[in-house]
Amino acid sequence: MSELAFQDQGAVKHCHGCGADNDRGLQVKSFWDGDEAVASWRAQPHHCGGTKDNLNGGIIASLIDCHSLNLAIAQAYRSEQRRIGSAPRIGYVTASINVSYLKPAPIRELIELRARINVA
Amino acid sequence: MSELAFQDQGAVKHCHGCGADNDRGLQVKSFWDGDEAVASWRAQPHHCGGTKDNLNGGIIASLIDCHSLNLAIAQAYRSEQRRIGSAPRIGYVTASINVSYLKPAPIRELIELRARINVA
Numbered sequence: 001m002s003e004l005a006f007q008d009q010g011a012v013k014h015c016h017g018c019g020a021d022n023d024r025g026l027q028v029k030s031f032w033d034g035d036e037a038v039a040s041w042r043a044q045p046h047h048c049g050g051t052k053d054n055l056n057g058g059i060i061a062s063l064i065d066c067h068s069l070n071l072a073i074a075q076a077y078r079s080e081q082r083r084i085g086s087a088p089r090i091g092y093v094t095a096s097i098n099v100s101y102l103k104p105a106p107i108r109e110l111i112e113l114r115a116r117i118n119v120a
Numbered sequence: 121m122s123e124l125a126f127q128d129q130g131a132v133k134h135c136h137g138c139g140a141d142n143d144r145g146l147q148v149k150s151f152w153d154g155d156e157a158v159a160s161w162r163a164q165p166h167h168c169g170g171t172k173d174n175l176n177g178g179i180i181a182s183l184i185d186c187h188s189l190n191l192a193i194a195q196a197y198r199s200e201q202r203r204i205g206s207a208p209r210i211g212y213v214t215a216s217i218n219v220s221y222l223k224p225a226p227i228r229e230l231i232e233l234r235a236r237i238n239v240a
């Protein structure tokens with residue numbers, strides 16, 4: 001893994017999903033693990049969904065969004081053999097998100113996010 | 121419109137997206153407007169996305185999720201001519217969500233959510 005999270009190297013520090021300076025946000029921290037990105041994240045009780053024991057689906061979508069988008073940006077820098085955040089800056093936005101909720105996500109367990117890029 | 125929001129009639133008061141008692145959540149409030157559900161929602165600055173001027177995509181997904189799910193529940197009670205939250209309780213969960221982000225959503229503007237049920 002890199003020493004610094006993708007989000008701590010880039011310019012976007014305010015994002016609700018992953019901004020390091022957003023103390024009311026989710027603060028996702030993503031790292032390289034080979035060609036994949038991994039993140040570990042721990043919920044707070046107010047992140048619950050339909051039951052207090054399970055993580056909210058919107059939060060799950062937010063985690064996936066910010067983790068995956070930061071992977072896309074990190075990959076773009078990596079493919080140019082450049083440090084994340086170096087000039088000229090590379091920025092992407094999410095065009096669409098599609099999440100299937102396969103089973104409840106227990107809120108007290110550490111969440112592991114793992115993403116990889118599939119080029120169509 | 122009904123006097124009480126769907127979320128204020130049901131049993132789920134803790135949900136991050138729509139729970140009335142979750143003071144760190146989004147507190148979506150949905151109402152009937154004919155056969156549609158409408159909600160007005162105002163963001164706080166920490167709900168921003170890639171820029172501070174625009175709403176975070178995960179928050180948008182959360183709003184759509186909780187607004188739509190509450191419409192599904194409200195419709196189920198309505199079809200049985202029962203008050204939301206009356207026994208026996210009706211509860212649904214979101215199986216999947218698919219959001220296309222067509223253009224930036226300015227964070228300072230009042231967000232209007234409008235949903236209707238399409239039965240396949």
